[in-house]
Amino acid sequence: AQSVTQPDIHITVSEGASLELRCNYSYGATPYLFWYVQSPGQGLQLLLKYFSGDTLVQGIKGFEAEFKRSQSSFNLRKPSVHWSDAAEYFCAVGLYSSASKIIFGSGTRLSIRP
Amino acid sequence: DAGVIQSPRHEVTEMGQEVTLRCKLISGHNSLFWYRQTMMRGLELLIYFNNNVPIDDSGMPEDRFSAKMPNASFSTLKIQPSEPRDSAVYFCASSFVGDQPQHFGDGTRLSIL
Numbered sequence: 001a002q003s004v005t006q007p008d009i010h011i012t013v014s015e016g017a018s019l020e021l022r023c024n025y026s027y028g029a030t031p032y033l034f035w036y037v038q039s040p041g042q043g044l045q046l047l048l049k050y051f052s053g054d055t056l057v058q059g060i061k062g063f064e065a066e067f068k069r070s071q072s073s074f075n076l077r078k079p080s081v082h083w084s085d086a087a088e089y090f091c092a093v094g095l096y097s098s099a100s101k102i103i104f105g106s107g108t109r110l111s112i113r114p
Numbered sequence: 115d116a117g118v119i120q121s122p123r124h125e126v127t128e129m130g131q132e133v134t135l136r137c138k139l140i141s142g143h144n145s146l147f148w149y150r151q152t153m154m155r156g157l158e159l160l161i162y163f164n165n166n167v168p169i170d171d172s173g174m175p176e177d178r179f180s181a182k183m184p185n186a187s188f189s190t191l192k193i194q195p196s197e198p199r200d201s202a203v204y205f206c207a208s209s210f211v212g213d214q215p216q217h218f219g220d221g222t223r224l225s226i227l
Binding site: 044 | 162169207215217221
């Protein structure tokens with residue numbers, strides 16, 4: 001069965017520090033991969049997506065993610081976080097065989113230390 | 115462009131009452147998804163439609179839940195009768211089949227007393 005694992009439930013980093021959020025997936029083929037961000041009281045906003053091609057993907061708000069097939073990973077990175085980046089981050093996998101159904105990870109809550 | 119629009123934003127009602135949540139898709143999108151988010155279970159897919167046809171409703175918890183797409187741009191999620199354990203934030207999302215990703219509405223926070 002397809003699955004998405006975000007091993008870190010909560011991460012705290014200092015403002016200006018670099019960030020890496022981990023995501024591992026289980027799927028038999030190359031999936032569609034996504035990162036979404038959710039601020040309190042808001043819906044999910046797409047940060048970036050990977051469908052094919054270059055394995056380093058640039059997104060909005062200065063985020064990037066790298067698809068590593070050998071590790072079944074799609075980690076999200078940002079070189080310098082801002083206080084406004086505090087939110088919940090979700091990794092998701094899209095399944096070729098199910099039209100546009102996607103499976104979400106359990107999320108990582110990011111806190112920013114002043 | 116307008117995004118996915120959900121109404122109401124907040125709903126508080128007593129158990130046993132019928133609840134109807136509404137969603138307007140982004141113009142041109144042809145897939146519609148209903149999710150439920152709780153602290154305990156995270157984000158769960160309840161049902162999704164492609165071109166107004168329900169494709170997978172395996173996430174619908176019970177027969178008390180039903181969803182419809184009366185036209186290509188609008189959907190409802192109905193709970194009848196409602197129970198306190200249905201309290202959650204309900205999101206809808208839309209996309210264009212073959213050109214993911216999904217775009218989410220701001221959700222409906224439902225509280226059943």
